[in-house]
Amino acid sequence: MNDTVTARKPLSDSPDLQAFKLRGGSFTLLVVRAGDVTDPGFFSWLEGKVAQAPYFFQDAPMVLDLEGMAEEDTFDFPAVAGLLRKRGLVAIGVQNGTDAQNRAAAEVGLGVFPMWRAAAPISEVSDDMAEQADPEAAVERSHGRGRDEHPRGPSRVIEEPVRSGRQIYARNSDLVVLSTVSPGAELFADGHIHVYGPLRGRAFAGVGGNHAARIFCRSFDAELVAIAGHWRVREDMDDALIGKPVQIFLAEDQVIIAPDA
Amino acid sequence: MNLLQFFRRPRVRSAQQAKERLQVLLTHERGSRGLPDFLPRLQQDLLRVLARYVRIDRESVQMQVEDDGGVFTLEINVELPGGGAPAIHR
Amino acid sequence: MPKIIVMTSGKGGVGKTTTSASFAAGLAMKGHKTVVVDFDVGLRNLDLVMGCERRVVFDFINVINGEAKLHQALIKDKRLDNLYILPTSQTRDKDALTKDGVARVLETLKQDFDYIICDSPAGIEKGAYMALYFADEAVVVTNPEVSSVRDSDRILGILASKSRRAEMNLDPVREHLLLTRYDADRVRQGEMLAVDDVLEILAIPLMGVIPEDEAVLRASNVGVPVIMDERSGPAQAYADAVGRFLGETIEHRFLIPERKGFFQRLLGRPA
Numbered sequence: 001m002n003d004t005v006t007a008r009k010p011l012s013d014s015p016d017l018q019a020f021k022l023r024g025g026s027f028t029l030l031v032v033r034a035g036d037v038t039d040p041g042f043f044s045w046l047e048g049k050v051a052q053a054p055y056f057f058q059d060a061p062m063v064l065d066l067e068g069m070a071e072e073d074t075f076d077f078p079a080v081a082g083l084l085r086k087r088g089l090v091a092i093g094v095q096n097g098t099d100a101q102n103r104a105a106a107e108v109g110l111g112v113f114p115m116w117r118a119a120a121p122i123s124e125v126s127d128d129m130a131e132q133a134d135p136e137a138a139v140e141r142s143h144g145r146g147r148d149e150h151p152r153g154p155s156r157v158i159e160e161p162v163r164s165g166r167q168i169y170a171r172n173s174d175l176v177v178l179s180t181v182s183p184g185a186e187l188f189a190d191g192h193i194h195v196y197g198p199l200r201g202r203a204f205a206g207v208g209g210n211h212a213a214r215i216f217c218r219s220f221d222a223e224l225v226a227i228a229g230h231w232r233v234r235e236d237m238d239d240a241l242i243g244k245p246v247q248i249f250l251a252e253d254q255v256i257i258a259p260d261a
Numbered sequence: 262m263n264l265l266q267f268f269r270r271p272r273v274r275s276a277q278q279a280k281e282r283l284q285v286l287l288t289h290e291r292g293s294r295g296l297p298d299f300l301p302r303l304q305q306d307l308l309r310v311l312a313r314y315v316r317i318d319r320e321s322v323q324m325q326v327e328d329d330g331g332v333f334t335l336e337i338n339v340e341l342p343g344g345g346a347p348a349i350h351r
Numbered sequence: 352m353p354k355i356i357v358m359t360s361g362k363g364g365v366g367k368t369t370t371s372a373s374f375a376a377g378l379a380m381k382g383h384k385t386v387v388v389d390f391d392v393g394l395r396n397l398d399l400v401m402g403c404e405r406r407v408v409f410d411f412i413n414v415i416n417g418e419a420k421l422h423q424a425l426i427k428d429k430r431l432d433n434l435y436i437l438p439t440s441q442t443r444d445k446d447a448l449t450k451d452g453v454a455r456v457l458e459t460l461k462q463d464f465d466y467i468i469c470d471s472p473a474g475i476e477k478g479a480y481m482a483l484y485f486a487d488e489a490v491v492v493t494n495p496e497v498s499s500v501r502d503s504d505r506i507l508g509i510l511a512s513k514s515r516r517a518e519m520n521l522d523p524v525r526e527h528l529l530l531t532r533y534d535a536d537r538v539r540q541g542e543m544l545a546v547d548d549v550l551e552i553l554a555i556p557l558m559g560v561i562p563e564d565e566a567v568l569r570a571s572n573v574g575v576p577v578i579m580d581e582r583s584g585p586a587q588a589y590a591d592a593v594g595r596f597l598g599e600t601i602e603h604r605f606l607i608p609e610r611k612g613f614f615q616r617l618l619g620r621p622a
Contacts, residue, residue: 165393167442184395184441224408234405274541279497280548287504287552 030062031095036069037080043087050087062089063113066097077108155191162187162201172208183223192216198243202226205248215248216260230255300324307337316342353461356468357486359510361502363473365494366531369567371470372400373578373585374490377593379434380578383465386425388456389439390482391472392447398438401428402574412440415452421459430579435464445478453481475509484515488525490558490596494532495544500552503528507553527558529592534563535608546606559592561585562605 036042050057062084069075081091093111094101102112153173162168162177164184169175175189178196185201187193190208195217206213206228213227221242224233227250237257245260304322311317323338358371368391375387388411389397398404403426409419414437421437428434437460440447460467471482483489489510493503510524511517517524530546537543546560561567566583570576578589584605591601 165441186442223405231408233408276538276541276544276548279544280552283497283500283552286501290501290504291508 029092030057030060030089031065032062032089033065033067037064038075043083046084046087046089050089054088057088060089061092063093063095064091064110065095066101067095069097069101075104077105077110081108081110156189161197164201169207189213203248204231206250211250213250216246217248218245219243220246220257225255225257227255232257307339311339353464354466354487355457355461355485356466356488356490357471357483358468358490358492359471359479359483359506360473360492360499361475361479361506362494362499365492365499366561366567367473367492368396368400368470369571369577370490370492370529370531370561370589371397371468372576373589374593374596375466375468376428376431376434376576376578377589378466378468378597379428379431380590381593381597382433384433384435384463385466385468386435386437386460386464387468387470388437388460389470390448390478391470392439392478393441393444394472395439395441397470398426398436399574400571401436401576403428403436403438404574407438410438410440411456412443412447414456415447415449421456430575445472445476445481448478448481450481450484454485457485475505479506480509480513483510483524484513486510486514486524487516488527490527490529491553491555492529492531493549493553495530495534495538495546495549497544500544500549503553507555526555527596528553528555529558529561531561532563533560533605535606539608546603557603558595559588560603560605561588561592 032046064080064084084091091110093113094105095113097105097112106112153171155174155176156168156170157176157178158168159178161179162181162185164182167186168177168188170189170191170193172190174191174194175187176194176196177187177199180197181187181195181199181201181203183200187195187201187203188207189205190210190213191205192213193203193205193215195203195215198219198221199215199217200221200223202224203215203217203222204226205215207226209228211228215225215227222234222237224231225248226232227248230250230253232255241257241259246257247260248255248257250256304324307322307324308317308319311322321340321342325336356374358367358374360367371387375385378385387397387401389395390411391397392412395410398407406426409424411424413419414421414424424437426436426438428436437456457467469482469486472478483506489506491503491506493499507526510526514524516522528550530549533546534543538545546557550557562584564584566580566585567577570580570583570585577583577585578593580586588605591604594601
């Protein structure tokens with residue numbers, strides 16, 4: 001699907017420019033995540049994929065994701081583009097490259113796409129279902145694996161109730177929720193989590209691996225709490241704490257839920 | 262039960278009606294499955310949703326299906342109005 | 352040979368999750384190692400009906416995305432040794448179900464389980480499609496009511512054309528009809544489609560008839576599969592259905608109104 005916005009107003013007041021239109025388009029692009037494009041195995045893998053759905057790949061514009069090529073600072077972009085072209089693909093840009101790689105790509109006329117739109121790998125192109133997972137949600141649900149970063153951003157403050165099914169992630173910061181967190185809702189923060197309404201959903205503090213992160217809440221009724229990937233489910237919680245103000249922290253890799261006087 | 266009801270003609274039972282309606286309906290439906298007839302409805306649905314956010318008319322949403330040698334492509338073009346419309350948050 | 356069974360209906364609210372819970376429990380009670388998988392991504396309810404919602408850490412979608420191992424997400428039922436639950440995510444949507452991912456998880460489950468019950472969401476969208484795609488057998492849960500029968504017919508059409516077995520020209524998915532919320536009294540009064548009417552229209556073998564009964568609500572209130580409320584009508588009907596599924600010959604019950612005793616009549620309510 002692509003949506004087109006037509007600029008109704010001419011670019012300048014000059015009447016000569018009436019004939020031109022500036023149109024913004026958004027297109028679905030193939031992103032090919034190359035482990036190593038200098039590896040001949042990459043092209044035989046690609047050929048196999050193309051053979052599965054030749055029409056789909058015919059003259060398809062694609063973006064080369066260089067995430068797996070961190071060490072290889074410069075390689076022969078024109079040669080790689082030529083090899084891709086032979087398989088029917090038209091390389092139009094790169095993504096997730098190093099600065100040197102981006103410069104090299106730009107020099108041979110390839111575009112540089114922003115890093116944060118890394119797409120999930122397409123595993124079965126002939127499938128009629130869209131198979132794209134949300135990369136941000138995947139990060140949000142990583143349950144504390146990965147980076148060991150400490151919060152540095154301003155706290156994220158949520159004023160409205162957090163309903164079932166909603167996920168909120170305070171990246172590199174604390175998360176403050178002023179209202180209720182319903183069962184089935186999920187809070188994530190790289191830093192601390194503070195909940196001023198009843199906490200009935202799930203809360204994951206220190207998801208970036210910060211063992212010192214804590215969860216504070218006024219009325220505790222959570223389904224699950226986790227600090228830096230260590231969790232406790234409702235069944236393992238003391239019922240006497242339900243409805244009470246508590247603070248939750250990690251001590252020797254144990255999640256401690258302590259009444260907060 | 263009063264006497265009037267007792268003498269009334271027996272109604273056709275509703276379960277019997279249900280069965281007959283289903284038989285007619287399903288015979289029809291089983292024959293017309295799998296036709297690509299969703300385009301007009303999709304267009305209606307899209308218009309309805311878009312109209313919640315922007316002023317939009319029927320001609321603003323165009324769609325077509327192309328059969329490109331075995332690959333079906335559904336192309337949807339939405340032209341948004343230039344000014345005076347409420348802002349859209351992306 | 353492990354079997355994948357989908358609980359499907361098209362229409363919502365007919366008792367798919369209740370049936371999944373009781374059918375899986377029934378198979379486990381008969382000694383078969385059984386897992387029941389919640390495909391209703393975003394509307395997680397199976398764990399509530401099974402009473403294990405307080406033990407969910409990881410879910411089906413975490414496993415598909417490689418964020419958790421299958422054994423971390425599987426929940427062992429506390430009442431039945433052979434019964435496991437794979438809950439779904441409340442925060443994702445159906446797009447998180449990829450065909451590859453679902454195939455991988457089901458393939459792994461097949462190595463450990465005799466029966467894999469797939470609790471389908473309502474509708475005929477992606478979630479329902481994913482739940483039925485890999486099925487070897489299908490239990491079509493239907494209420495004796497026009498919209499439910501019509502939707503069941505639609506689902507039977509999809510099973511016959513869009514399932515993996517159909518696409519690969521294998522033996523077709525084996526279909527079973529389970530009629531739920533059956534009220535023999537109202538059938539006798541001609542206000543509800545009778546078993547025979549539904550059978551005539553859908554033309555698939557009848558696996559069971561579950562009477563409309565307050566025991567179903569009572570069981571879901573406390574998080575126990577209704578089949579474990581052994582004295583109730585639905586429990587006996589589900590147990591019969593499981594028996595028939597496993598090849599036993601069992602006479603159908605609950606098709607005619609219960610004969611009320613003198614005192615029950617006097618009190619105007621069933622015991």
